[in-house]
Structures are given as structure tokens and as C-alpha cells.
Amino acid sequence: MISLTSPVKTRAHRWPAGVKLGLLCAATVILFMQQNIAFQVAAFAGTAAIYCLPGTAFARAGARAVWRLWPFVVLVAVWHLIVGAGEQGAIIVLRMLTAVALANLVTMTTSLSQMIAAVMWLAAPLAKIGLNTRALALGIALVVRFTPALADKGTALTQAWAARSPRRASWRIIVPFAVLAIDDAEYVAEALRARGGTNP
Amino acid sequence: MERNLTLIALFAALIAALGLIPQLTLAFGVPITAQSLGVMLCGTVLGAKRGALAVLLFVLLVAIGLPLLAGGRGGLGVFVSPTAGFLIGFPFAAFITGLIVENWRNGPLALVAGAASVVGGILVLYAFGISGLAWALQKPLAEAALLVTAFIPGDLIKAVLAGVITAALARARPDSVLSRA
Numbered sequence: 001m002i003s004l005t006s007p008v009k010t011r012a013h014r015w016p017a018g019v020k021l022g023l024l025c026a027a028t029v030i031l032f033m034q035q036n037i038a039f040q041v042a043a044f045a046g047t048a049a050i051y052c053l054p055g056t057a058f059a060r061a062g063a064r065a066v067w068r069l070w071p072f073v074v075l076v077a078v079w080h081l082i083v084g085a086g087e088q089g090a091i092i093v094l095r096m097l098t099a100v101a102l103a104n105l106v107t108m109t110t111s112l113s114q115m116i117a118a119v120m121w122l123a124a125p126l127a128k129i130g131l132n133t134r135a136l137a138l139g140i141a142l143v144v145r146f147t148p149a150l151a152d153k154g155t156a157l158t159q160a161w162a163a164r165s166p167r168r169a170s171w172r173i174i175v176p177f178a179v180l181a182i183d184d185a186e187y188v189a190e191a192l193r194a195r196g197g198t199n200p
Numbered sequence: 201m202e203r204n205l206t207l208i209a210l211f212a213a214l215i216a217a218l219g220l221i222p223q224l225t226l227a228f229g230v231p232i233t234a235q236s237l238g239v240m241l242c243g244t245v246l247g248a249k250r251g252a253l254a255v256l257l258f259v260l261l262v263a264i265g266l267p268l269l270a271g272g273r274g275g276l277g278v279f280v281s282p283t284a285g286f287l288i289g290f291p292f293a294a295f296i297t298g299l300i301v302e303n304w305r306n307g308p309l310a311l312v313a314g315a316a317s318v319v320g321g322i323l324v325l326y327a328f329g330i331s332g333l334a335w336a337l338q339k340p341l342a343e344a345a346l347l348v349t350a351f352i353p354g355d356l357i358k359a360v361l362a363g364v365i366t367a368a369l370a371r372a373r374p375d376s377v378l379s380r381a
Contacts, residue, residue, distance in 0.1 A: 003265045003267070004265045004266070004275045005265060065277055069281060072282045072336075075337070076337055079339075088338075092336075092338050096280075096336060096337075099280040100281050103276035103279065104275055107265045107277065108275075110265065112264065112266070115264035116264060119264060135201075139209045139212070140257070140261065142205075142206065143209050143213045143258070143261055144261070144266070146209065146210055147216040147220070147268065149213075150210075150213050150217035151216075151217045151220045153217075154218075171361050171365075175369065177214075178214065178241065178245070178365065181210045181214045182207070182210070182376040184206075184210055185207045185209070185210040185211075188210075189202040189205070189206040189207075192202040192206065198202055
């Protein structure tokens, strides 16, 4: 499965994931503490400038993710113009866009394997209170592997339905779909047990 | 242990797959996806604890950058967007749904699972979702609630479907419906 990491290699791709996540947390907290319009404008412009540094392809991919927020931007803008609190509305909109763009920046510059390593590092202290980190790592791998496999099965079921009926495949597909998922889970559990299981 | 793990992982993948297959998108006038139906099913089929773990695993994979949400969305950005409350509420919704199915044993499973989905998948989930919207857009809760009322009829239909599907799964694979095992 393809993660949302940008194929455009930037300098930030080489930074440790933990540092980027820490910086993101700090930046987001500061962003939400500031009620100053000048600060929010500067933060938004600064974030946009960072997106432009690696080139237009990177900036366009980033803009696409932020573009999804347009219904909320319109909503807040219309609302605040009606009640006559334009500055407050601008602060809310800018902060929302900057926060999403910054978080997305970390996703775009961190590979899936680096992210999983960061998750395992964060989960390590939880191992002391009984979290099976090996099971967690295995669970992540299983979902990554099985999502496309299940999607294929769903497509096959939909096509089989279309071959038999003039009507659209509906929710009725979900029962055989879930049965397939359950059967897969049972087979894989057996295979895992045969190979030593989660506690070797 | 292995069986629990694979069922949890497969149901996490099921939520993702329900968002990936465009043909499975249920259209009732409002653009909705089958993804929250997957969250309800995690609770009704796997029970409170395992259902919540399956949904948590799904949310974790979205956070580390996999485009598993409907429409290919994912990454850390969705956790600070106005709809983040729904995503954060997903595991709690599955937990409450599962808890009700586990404890309400006298009654037809379709009815119990459907009612549990209404409480967990709608009441609990919308409580989180509306709080998130109100916080992100800095609006009172009542006004944030108004924004999402259009989605409630679709979710009610999904809760009914969750009940019907759970009952069908209990007939097809009784041992795997862990909420009643």
C-alpha cells in the first residue's frame, strides 16, 4: 500500500521522526495559544513558504490536502461576516489551515517505516504495563497487508453481484464480505500459531 | 492470542476496505460512506475491548500516514482538522457498542446490535464529533450539532444494517462473533 509520504525527497526526509513529531506538537500548541491576527498571518505565510521550498510538485500535493477544508473555510467566513466579526473568523480559518498544513508536512516527509519505528519507540514504556509490542507491530503489518487484499475481495464480490443482477450491489455484499474477512483471520491465526505465534 | 490478534487486524482492515471500495458507498442523498458501519460492526461482532482495539489500530494507521479514510484521506493533518472529533471518537463508539451487545443478552441479536449501534455509533460518536467541530470552529455546541444533523438519517440506516449484518454473521460464523462468545 502507498503511504502519503511525498515522493519528492526533501531535506526533512532525513530528520529523525521523533524530532519532527516533537516540533509539530510544540508548533500546534503555540498556534492554538495565539489569538493575534498578525501572528496567524505570519504562521500561515511561513508554512506556505516551507511548502514551496522543495518545488512546485511538493507544494501542489500539500495544497491538495488543505483544499479539502474549503467547506469549513466558507462556513466560518460566511458566519463571521454575517455577525460582523471578520478578524475573529480570519484567525480561526488561518489557524485551522496552518495546523492541518503543518501536520501534513510531517506526514509528507516521514516514511512509513520511520513512523512505525517512532510508534514502537513511543509504545516501549507501555510494554512494562503489559502491552505486547510484538503483537502491535504484527497487527500493523497485518492491516497493511490485508486492506488491499480485502478491497480486492470486495471488488470481486461487487462484480459477481453485477453479473447476476441488473441492480446496484448494495449493503447485502457486506455480509459475505465480513464472512470472508473472518475466515481469513482464522486461517492467518492458524498459520501464525504454526510459525511460533506472537510470543516466541 | 493469535486468533484475537488476527481478528482485530482483519476488522481494522475491514473498516479501511469499506472506505476504499467506491461501489460499497451507500448513497442516501447525503455523501456518506460505509466506514462508520465498519466501526459499528467492530463493536457488535468483536465486543467492547477487541472492537475498540481494532478501531484504535485503524486510527493509528491513519495517523502514521496511510490513506485509509474514505476518499483517500489520512496522515496527521486529519487529527487537527475540524472533523478530528469523529476520528478520535471512533474507538469509544466501538467500545460502547460492544459493551451494550455483551451485556444485553435477552433479545434478538439484530435488535440488540442495532440499538447498540445507535447508542455507540451515533450518540457517542456524535458527542465526540460535535465537540471537535465546536472546538475547531469556535462555535457553541448547539450550532456545531446543527452542521451534522444531515448525516443522522444515513447513520440510523447504517445502525439498522449493522444489526442485520451482525445477526447474519452470528448464523454464518457463530464462533467468530466474540461479543456473544
